[in-house]
Amino acid sequence: xxxxxxxxxxxRGLENKIIGLTISDIQILNPKSFHxxxxxxxxxxxxxxxxxxxxxxxxxxxxxxxxxLKKQNPNKKRDSKKTILFHLKMSGQIILAxxxxxxxxxxxxxxxxxxxxxxxxxxLPNRSTRIIFTLKESDESKVFKLYFNDQRxxxxxxxxxxxxxxxxxxxxxxxxxxxxLEEEFTWQVLxxxxxxxxxxxxxxxxxxxQVVSGVGNIYASxxxxxxxxxxxxxxGTLSDPDIKKLHQAIIQTLSDGIKYGGSxxxxxxxxxxxxxxxxxxxxxxxxxxxxxxxxxxxxxKIKLGGRGTVYCPKCQI
DNA sequence: CACTTGACCTGTCCGC
DNA sequence: TGCGGACAGGTCAAGT
Numbered sequence: 001x002x003x004x005x006x007x008x009x010x011x012r013g014l015e016n017k018i019i020g021l022t023i024s025d026i027q028i029l030n031p032k033s034f035h036x037x038x039x040x041x042x043x044x045x046x047x048x049x050x051x052x053x054x055x056x057x058x059x060x061x062x063x064x065x066x067x068x069l070k071k072q073n074p075n076k077k078r079d080s081k082k083t084i085l086f087h088l089k090m091s092g093q094i095i096l097a098x099x100x101x102x103x104x105x106x107x108x109x110x111x112x113x114x115x116x117x118x119x120x121x122x123x124l125p126n127r128s129t130r131i132i133f134t135l136k137e138s139d140e141s142k143v144f145k146l147y148f149n150d151q152r153x154x155x156x157x158x159x160x161x162x163x164x165x166x167x168x169x170x171x172x173x174x175x176x177x178x179x180x181l182e183e184e185f186t187w188q189v190l191x192x193x194x195x196x197x198x199x200x201x202x203x204x205x206x207x208x209x210q211v212v213s214g215v216g217n218i219y220a221s222x223x224x225x226x227x228x229x230x231x232x233x234x235x236g237t238l239s240d241p242d243i244k245k246l247h248q249a250i251i252q253t254l255s256d257g258i259k260y261g262g263s264x265x266x267x268x269x270x271x272x273x274x275x276x277x278x279x280x281x282x283x284x285x286x287x288x289x290x291x292x293x294x295x296x297x298x299x300x301k302i303k304l305g306g307r308g309t310v311y312c313p314k315c316q317i
Numbered sequence: 318c319a320c321t322t323g324a325c326c327t328g329t330c331c332g333c
Numbered sequence: 334t335g336c337g338g339a340c341a342g343g344t345c346a347a348g349t
Contacts, residue, residue, distance in 0.1 A: 003342060003343090006342075054342090088342085091341085152326045152341085153327075154325065196319075197320090207343085216342055217342060266328090305321075306321080307343095
């Protein structure tokens with residue numbers, strides 16, 4: 001999936017465009033992709049868009065919904081504020097398209113008020129579209145469709161109560177390791193987190209979301225290269241200086257990933273349907289049999305923890 | 318417990 | 334051109 005930089009890219013793009021919009025309809029094309037009561041979201045307004053690990057959350061302020069419920073049942077006391085949580089897994093996409101609006105499209109680039117129009121985005125919906133949300137401006141001046149596409153159907157969308165987020169009871173969050181781009185993520189924290197994976201190859205340990213959250217196969221491979229550490233090395237053999245280098249490398253590669261709008265191997269696109277450019281700058285991922293950018297040695301591909309892993313046998317020791 | 322493997326799905330690419 | 338197998342950004346459950 002989309003790893004941390006890809007999900008963060010979508011989050012940043014979406015929040016500018018959907019905060020304040022109201023959900024007016026949800027179409028579920030593949031029931032297995034959606035968990036929860038979709039009808040309970042109709043009428044709710046988007047308040048915030050956040051990311052935790054590789055998950056994206058759309059927080060709803062259900063004021064209008066609460067009011068309509070009160071009319072029906074004034075004594076019913078409940079927290080009806082909800083969040084729509086997304087996990088894109090391997091092939092998920094979240095694409096926002098302007099359906100209709102009063103403004104005319106700019107003939108040059110076909111954007112309307114910064115939004116790509118439908119014809120820029122290829123066929124939508126397409127055969128991998130699983131869920132379609134309809135979102136409207138409060139004055140109904142614009143109508144958007146938010147498409148959740150997912151070719152491989154591993155991804156999901158689920159409805160949770162905001163209270164579950166606050167008290168960290170949501171089991172999807174409670175076991176996650178630290179956010180690597182937050183200040184709390186120091187090299188000592190990384191060292192502590194690695195304690196329970198002493199006998200695991202370091203690259204496999206970096207993929208464990210309980211160790212660090214948000215790192216996936218691309219950025220784990222890149223971080224090992226930047227730190228000049230062989231991805232096969234057992235965690236227990238790493239020195240403190242090794243862990244310090246790895247800590248810096250994780251932060252660097254994830255930050256670069258965000259800077260270049262994420263990585264596109266096949267599926268990833270941002271909320272406007274654009275591909276990420278990070279792989280043009282990657283040192284090792286998907287570069288097997290090519291020359292190392294540092295020493296020209298031919299990069300090797302092996303399998304670690306069942307995942308393809310590319311590294312430089314000379315630079316990474 | 319720590320660690321590995323297979324399963325979940327659809328699609329593409331490569332070798333025969 | 335067809336067919337089988339391996340592989341693809343992730344994460345579980347079940348195995349050793």
